[in-house]
Amino acid sequence: MSLSLLTRAQRFVATLRHCQVLGLSVEQADEQLLVMRLPYREQIVGNPATGVVHGGSLTTLMDTACGTAVFATLPGFELCPTLDLRMDYMKAATPDIDLLAEARVTRVASSVVFTECEVVQRHGDEREVIARCAATFMRIGENMTPPEFRARIEHGDDA
Amino acid sequence: MSFEAMLKQARLDGDFKPLVAAIPYAGLIGLQFQRFGKDVLFQLPKNDDNIGNPILPAIHGGVIGGFMELSASLHLLMTMETLAMPKMIDFSLDYLRAGRHQDTFAECQVWRQGSRVANVAINAWQAERTTPIATARAHFLLTR
Numbered sequence: 001m002s003l004s005l006l007t008r009a010q011r012f013v014a015t016l017r018h019c020q021v022l023g024l025s026v027e028q029a030d031e032q033l034l035v036m037r038l039p040y041r042e043q044i045v046g047n048p049a050t051g052v053v054h055g056g057s058l059t060t061l062m063d064t065a066c067g068t069a070v071f072a073t074l075p076g077f078e079l080c081p082t083l084d085l086r087m088d089y090m091k092a093a094t095p096d097i098d099l100l101a102e103a104r105v106t107r108v109a110s111s112v113v114f115t116e117c118e119v120v121q122r123h124g125d126e127r128e129v130i131a132r133c134a135a136t137f138m139r140i141g142e143n144m145t146p147p148e149f150r151a152r153i154e155h156g157d158d159a
Numbered sequence: 160m161s162f163e164a165m166l167k168q169a170r171l172d173g174d175f176k177p178l179v180a181a182i183p184y185a186g187l188i189g190l191q192f193q194r195f196g197k198d199v200l201f202q203l204p205k206n207d208d209n210i211g212n213p214i215l216p217a218i219h220g221g222v223i224g225g226f227m228e229l230s231a232s233l234h235l236l237m238t239m240e241t242l243a244m245p246k247m248i249d250f251s252l253d254y255l256r257a258g259r260h261q262d263t264f265a266e267c268q269v270w271r272q273g274s275r276v277a278n279v280a281i282n283a284w285q286a287e288r289t290t291p292i293a294t295a296r297a298h299f300l301l302t303r
Contacts, residue, residue: 017210018219021187045183046229047244049162054184055247056225063221079212082220084253092246149214 003154005029009072011153019064022057026068027100034069036061038099051095055087058099058119058131062087065101066115066135073105073113076142077150080113083136093130097121113137163243166236175237182229188222190229199237201230203263210260218258223293227252227265227281231297234267235277245277245299252295261285263292277301 003011009029013019013036022044028035038044038061046054063082070080093099103117119131160168162181169178179185179192188209191202203209203218203226211219228250235245265283272278276298283293 015212015214016219017213018208018222019211021208043183043187047162048181048183049244054182054225054229055250056184056188056221056228059224059228059250059252060219060221063219063224067220081257082254084251085220085224086252087250089247089249146214149212 005031005034005072007156008153009034009068011156012068012071013064015149015152016064018060022060024061024064029069029072031073032104034065034072034101034103036065036068036101036103038101040096040098045095050092052092053095053099055089055131058089058093059085059087061099061101061119062103062117062131062133063135065103066117066133067137069103069105069115070113070137073108074139077145077153078139078142079145079149080137080139083112083138085133085135087131087133089131091128091130093119094121094123094128097123099130111139113139166242169236175233178236179233184225185229188226188229190226192230192233194237197238199230199234199267201226201233201265201267203265205261215257216260218260218263220254220258223254223258223263223283224250224252224295226263227283227293227295228297230265231267231279231281231295232299234279235269235299235301238269239272239277239301241301243302245301248276248298248300250295250297252293254293256290256292258283258292259285264288272301275301
């Protein structure tokens, strides 16, 4: 039985402790796009005077969204460490509105995977870009994935 | 008290602890710091909630990034005359080694502070300063 990209992505994020602390969830995952939500919460605020979220929580959102897109896209349950992240913070996020990361895998090479991501906020029909990122991941091989981790992805919580 | 008022008070008292305590994200990841004259050492104590993959286990790369970003902006607040929280323009982060489930440290170097923009380099390490786990640089927009 082959798992859908969405299931693979959701189970992958469920294993990441800090992502549970932030409340990250995968909303959509297909061959083209992965969408991840970071709910607005007081605990991720960086500037108490304005209520604007800290860039660090966006870094985690973008790193996780890109990393999850890589994990869901590669066929073999490969864990790929982040090589680098390059982020542009284009606009302060509006308080009290969730943040959505839209991540894409742009190229899968033999040793490296390239990705890009935008963080947006939706105001009704309007889509506002808050941050943008390019992230590169290393492929260390399928045989580097611990068997118990692989089991948690294949079988979910009942593993 | 407004953030600006807290910042003025922190400079007056030479004590930035209340200011950092007022930043929710600093509390979430558990950032601490020590000042040695003009030098500042930032510390991220071992914290289960900062783990990414629990099987390895390793600190989530995003937390390492957030720790370094926050360290850089606090370093500017502590060592420069900026009147408000510097706004990050961009951030470029290279991961060199996995961040193990242990204490992490960071220090910052302001390479250039212009009238509007500051360029800051950040290094993070665990066991030894000479074997960093990540290195980064950030540009900040300074509000006057």
